Amino acid sequence: MIVADKKPIEEIIEEIKEHEKILILGCNECVTVCEAGGKKEVGVLASALRMYFLNQGRNVTIDEVTLERQCDHEYLEEIRDRMDQYDAVVSIACGVGVQFMAEKYHDTPVYPGVNTCFLGVTEKRGLWTERCQACGQCILASTGGICPVSRCAKRLLNGPCGGSVRGSCEINKDIDCAWQLIIDRLKALDRLDDYEKICALKDWSFDRAGGPRKVVREDVQE
Amino acid sequence: MRLQYPTDIKIILLPCTGKLDVLHILHAFEKGADGVYAVGCMEGDCHYNSGNLRARKRVEQARHILDVIGMGGERVQMYNLSSSEGPRFAQIAVEMDERIRNLGPNPIKRAKHRAA
Ligand code: SF4
Ligand code: SF4
Ligand code: FES
Secondary structure (H helix, E strand, O other), X not given: OEEEEEOOHHHHHXXXXXXXXXXXXXXXXXXXXXXXXXXXXXXXXXXXXXXXXXXXXXXXXXXXXXXXXXXXXXXXXXXHHXXXXXXXXXEOOOXXXXXHHHHHOOOOOEEEOEEEEEEEEEEEOOEEEEEEOOOOOOOHHHOOOOOHHHHOOOOOOOOOOOOOEOOEXXXXXXXXXXXXXXXXXXXXXXXXXXXXXXXXXXXXXXXXXXXXXXXXXXXXXX | OXXXXXXXXXXOOOOOHHHOOHHHHHHHXXXXXXXXXXXXXXXXXXXXOOHHHHHHHXXXXXXXXXXXXXXXXXXXXXXXXXXXXXXXXXXXXXHHHHXXXXXXXXXXXXXXXXXX
16 A cells, blocks of 8 residues: 655645645545544544634634545546535555645645655554665566565665675665575575576666656556 | 541542543643642552553653643642542642642633633
8 A cells, every 4th residue: 555654744734734625635545454544534634723723813614525535536426416525635555645735726826744654564553664766667576575676775686785684774774685585585485596687677667767657558548 | 547638629530540631630720720630549550550650750741741732740649549548648738739729720810811
């Protein structure tokens, strides 16, 4: 999933302080799971903002809506009828949601209420860690299912650098060395031969180096 | 044992303080509460193991939010005591009552009043 973290309320107040009628818009998917932008967080943020403005002596409307997703037309359409009531939106979906919202409601300012961080997993409640950088050409087949693109600090594709120490990465001993993990897993799978295979130059044009990306699937288009 | 404690405290019973959410605390303030405190079992004695530890974190979160929005984080507090400590319960009530009286009423209550 996409992992995000809450923005400090101070920062959100700074973004929206000029507005009078504000919609706080949550998303039921990824950001709900990482407890940054779901219905509950919408409630907390909205309540805090209502009190903040009242305390400032200002009568600001703060409404709450949480959509199923903010990255699909159909869900964003659900609020079309009420959008003329607002002069600003704080979206606490990931950056994708914020942007799609802004694209669809061209005349209404949309502000981000979270920091979108990475594609990752919930290791346990309150701990999310990165697993994928969407490089566009997945090489997990040859790396024991562990991604060196996202998990090796140097994105090395053919074994560890010289700084790998007792399983830790040289940039921080609290970070596992991705290559140690890969080798351990290949060993467990009895596929250490894979480690001997040279990974040829990766085509980074499928990654961000090629500019904004697109997936076109004519077979499923209408 | 009949103990006296301030009458303007409204007690809301929860099966365990673990049920308490930040949202409950914030909504209480939005509705005009001057202060909120949670009273849970002693740490280590929660019947659901960690309910009171979670409650403490939520109280901390609410406290932080109230500080940021200028309402005063001291208006929220977590207490732990065992069920045999009636006098301590009354003492906490007096303590909190005094603290809140010193802080004065919930500022948004006044603001709402002005707006009306
Ligand atoms: S808007 Fe972002 S957080 Fe919400 S479902 Fe789409 S990708 Fe996930
Ligand atoms: S190799 Fe690329 S697509 Fe596969 S997990 Fe790593 S970053 Fe993601
Ligand atoms: S049972 Fe959980 S705090 Fe008392």
